[in-house]
Amino acid sequence: MAHQDKVAEHVPPAAGGPRPAAAGGWAIDHRVEQKLHHKDSWGIALRRDWRIYTFVIVPVLFLLVFRYVPMFGNIIAFRRFRPGGSPIGDEWVGFQYFDMFIHNPQFWSVFWNTVILGGLWLVIGFPLPIILALMLNELRSRKLKRAIQTISYLPHFLSIVIVAGIVLQLVAVDGSVNQLLGVFGIDPIPFMQRPEFFRAIYVISEAWQTVGWGTILYLAALTTIDDQLYEAARIDGANRWKQTWHITLPGIRPTIVVLLILNIGTFMAVGFEKVLILQNPLIYSTADVLNTYLFRVGIQSGQFSYATAIGLFESVIGLVLVLSANFTSRKLVGASLW
Amino acid sequence: MTELDATPDIVGIRTSLTQVKDTTGTRVFRVVNGVILTIVCAVTLYPFVNIVAKAFSAESYIAAGQVNLWPRGFNLTTFKAVMGDSMFWTNYRNTVVYTVVGTAIAMVLTTTFAYALSRKHLRGRNAFIGMAVFTMFFSGGLIPNYILVAQWLSMRNTIWAIVLPGAISVFNLLVMKSFFDGFPAELEEAAALDGMSTYGIFFRVVLPLSKAIIATMILFYAVTQWNSWFGAFLYLDKKNLFPVMMYLRNLIAAASGGTEVTGNMDDAVQIGANIQSVTMLLTVLPIICVYPFIQKYFVSGVMLGSVKG
Numbered sequence: 001m002a003h004q005d006k007v008a009e010h011v012p013p014a015a016g017g018p019r020p021a022a023a024g025g026w027a028i029d030h031r032v033e034q035k036l037h038h039k040d041s042w043g044i045a046l047r048r049d050w051r052i053y054t055f056v057i058v059p060v061l062f063l064l065v066f067r068y069v070p071m072f073g074n075i076i077a078f079r080r081f082r083p084g085g086s087p088i089g090d091e092w093v094g095f096q097y098f099d100m101f102i103h104n105p106q107f108w109s110v111f112w113n114t115v116i117l118g119g120l121w122l123v124i125g126f127p128l129p130i131i132l133a134l135m136l137n138e139l140r141s142r143k144l145k146r147a148i149q150t151i152s153y154l155p156h157f158l159s160i161v162i163v164a165g166i167v168l169q170l171v172a173v174d175g176s177v178n179q180l181l182g183v184f185g186i187d188p189i190p191f192m193q194r195p196e197f198f199r200a201i202y203v204i205s206e207a208w209q210t211v212g213w214g215t216i217l218y219l220a221a222l223t224t225i226d227d228q229l230y231e232a233a234r235i236d237g238a239n240r241w242k243q244t245w246h247i248t249l250p251g252i253r254p255t256i257v258v259l260l261i262l263n264i265g266t267f268m269a270v271g272f273e274k275v276l277i278l279q280n281p282l283i284y285s286t287a288d289v290l291n292t293y294l295f296r297v298g299i300q301s302g303q304f305s306y307a308t309a310i311g312l313f314e315s316v317i318g319l320v321l322v323l324s325a326n327f328t329s330r331k332l333v334g335a336s337l338w
Numbered sequence: 339m340t341e342l343d344a345t346p347d348i349v350g351i352r353t354s355l356t357q358v359k360d361t362t363g364t365r366v367f368r369v370v371n372g373v374i375l376t377i378v379c380a381v382t383l384y385p386f387v388n389i390v391a392k393a394f395s396a397e398s399y400i401a402a403g404q405v406n407l408w409p410r411g412f413n414l415t416t417f418k419a420v421m422g423d424s425m426f427w428t429n430y431r432n433t434v435v436y437t438v439v440g441t442a443i444a445m446v447l448t449t450t451f452a453y454a455l456s457r458k459h460l461r462g463r464n465a466f467i468g469m470a471v472f473t474m475f476f477s478g479g480l481i482p483n484y485i486l487v488a489q490w491l492s493m494r495n496t497i498w499a500i501v502l503p504g505a506i507s508v509f510n511l512l513v514m515k516s517f518f519d520g521f522p523a524e525l526e527e528a529a530a531l532d533g534m535s536t537y538g539i540f541f542r543v544v545l546p547l548s549k550a551i552i553a554t555m556i557l558f559y560a561v562t563q564w565n566s567w568f569g570a571f572l573y574l575d576k577k578n579l580f581p582v583m584m585y586l587r588n589l590i591a592a593a594s595g596g597t598e599v600t601g602n603m604d605d606a607v608q609i610g611a612n613i614q615s616v617t618m619l620l621t622v623l624p625i626i627c628v629y630p631f632i633q634k635y636f637v638s639g640v641m642l643g644s645v646k647g
């Protein structure tokens with residue numbers, strides 16, 4: 001191999017005649033190359049593209065170790081795990097741990113909290129960036145548009161720790177929200193001690209942080225819509241609303257569908273880190289979600305197998321949701337992730 | 339529509355084209371739209387302004403609920419106190435180290451992998467892509483990850499537990515891959531004919547032409563690493579290894595009493611909004627400083643990657 005590369009390096013580019021056949025795959029005649037690629041065995045592919053494969057080795061190893069080994073590690077959901085014992089558990093116990101959480105009323109309260117919070121966020125949080133993007137798109141002043149985008153993207157770059165800190169300060173008894181309520185003669189409310197406010201606080205803060213950034217892909221999609229379509233629609237007498245409904249929205253439909261599928265897939269994993277910082281035992285009745293619960297029973301109480309069973313349950317729901325959302329959208333609107 | 343209707347229609351076009359732009363409805367809509375968006379902006383900015391005001395205010399005014407947009411009882415004593423805390427600086431320096439090392443590792447892995455995946459003739463390409471994409475939809479979960487890092491790899495209380503587990507973001511990988519997909523094949527063929535090897539092409543042709551996307555990805559990874567705290571929360575016990583976000587997190591946890599304090603705070607005295615605000619301000623400062631300069635890159639970078647993908 002090495003000597004062939006050397007040959008390739010020494011052949012002057014302008015020289016006619018047959019080119020060396022295996023110079024990293026680049027110097028091969030295009031048609032020959034195509035033919036080769038269809039019938040290549042791994043041996044030929046490796047010999048030709050070995051330099052490219054060197055780019056693949058470390059990332060693939062990384063994925064295997066840090067992504068696929070944990071998937072395999074889920075095996076302890078079915079095996080008894082003892083700290084200090086075997087890392088893949090000591091003996092098979094079947095579905096014992098699944099049985100345990102399914103018959104645990106606390107699990108179901110946490111499960112429904114997750115579904116409600118995730119559902120609420122999907123219903124409110126998903127359309128917001130679309131609306132904002134449509135509104136931004138209608139702005140004629142480029143400067144104003146640029147300014148609004150710059151400002152609305154900013155919260156996306158803040159740490160969850162900072163966002164949670166800001167939220168806790170705003171809703172504190174002496175915080176801005178209570179000051180505002182005071183103007184209307186309402187006594188200060190200790191929001192973080194009242195379970196009934198948690199969902200609103202979560203959804204509003206999540207919207208504040210993510211809506212601006214969420215518009216970026218829609219704005220990109222909007223720029224690809226042909227202006228002639230709008231002209232034609234105007235000629236046909238379509239007003240602004242009709243143009244939006246019949247041209248703009250269908251124009252960004254593929255983007256909407258793809259993002260919706262991705263959102264549905266992460267629906268059960270609602271803002272774990274933020275909820276973890278925001279929640280406190282007083283408001284567990286609405287603020288405790290699957291992930292924070294499994295964090296407590298798993299990492300803090302050391303019930304690894306039990307928590308892994310819950311985590312696996314959640315991951316499987318996520319996977320099923322993505323697959324069915326993708327399937328449904330492919331059947332109904334012809335757009336899908338793959 | 340019959341051919342006979344053609345003439346009146348053209349007249350109709352003329353009038354509608356000139357009129358549409360000036361209807362009162364449109365103008366009212368524009369104004370309302372602009373006003374709403376400005377309000378959205380003000381609401382987005384308010385928490386930032388409020389934090390800045392609180393950082394420079396006396397705690398007594400904050401507790402009385404009198405600090406909104408402007409500091410009351412202006413003072414810098416808290417700034418001096420936080421900046422005089424050696425643990426704050428140790429944690430701050432840790433964050434810088436974790437960010438630089440983590441971003442470097444992530445960039446090397448993501449760029450090389452994305453480039454390889456964009457080579458359409460690479461055998462096994464689809465398998466590699468599928469392998470990466472699958473991890474977006476199914477993950478091992480918290481506990482198996484914890485056992486892997488803490489027990490199998492014994493990375494507790496080392497920098498590796500912080501910088502390695504998140505090294506490839508599949509989303510970033512796909513954005514980069516679709517950027518490389520858009521590279522004209524002729525360019526690389528020409529370089530190959532000039533005798534460049536795959537490595538030469540990658541380092542001397544492809545990378546120099548990808549500055550915008552590389553800047554974007556560096557920003558994304560660096561911000562993620564700068565902002566992260568949970569890895570440290572899971573895998574680090576030693577206070578002097580903490581990133582600054584853990585320092586801040588412990589302040590917040592101690593202040594909001596309800597959550598259990600993990601025993602990291604020496605001074606269990608009352609931690610007010612003033613000291614929290616100062617710390618938030620100092621930890622977010624680098625991001626605020628870099629943000630205006632890189633903004634144009636990441637917008638174009640993300641759009642380049644996403645529109646094609």
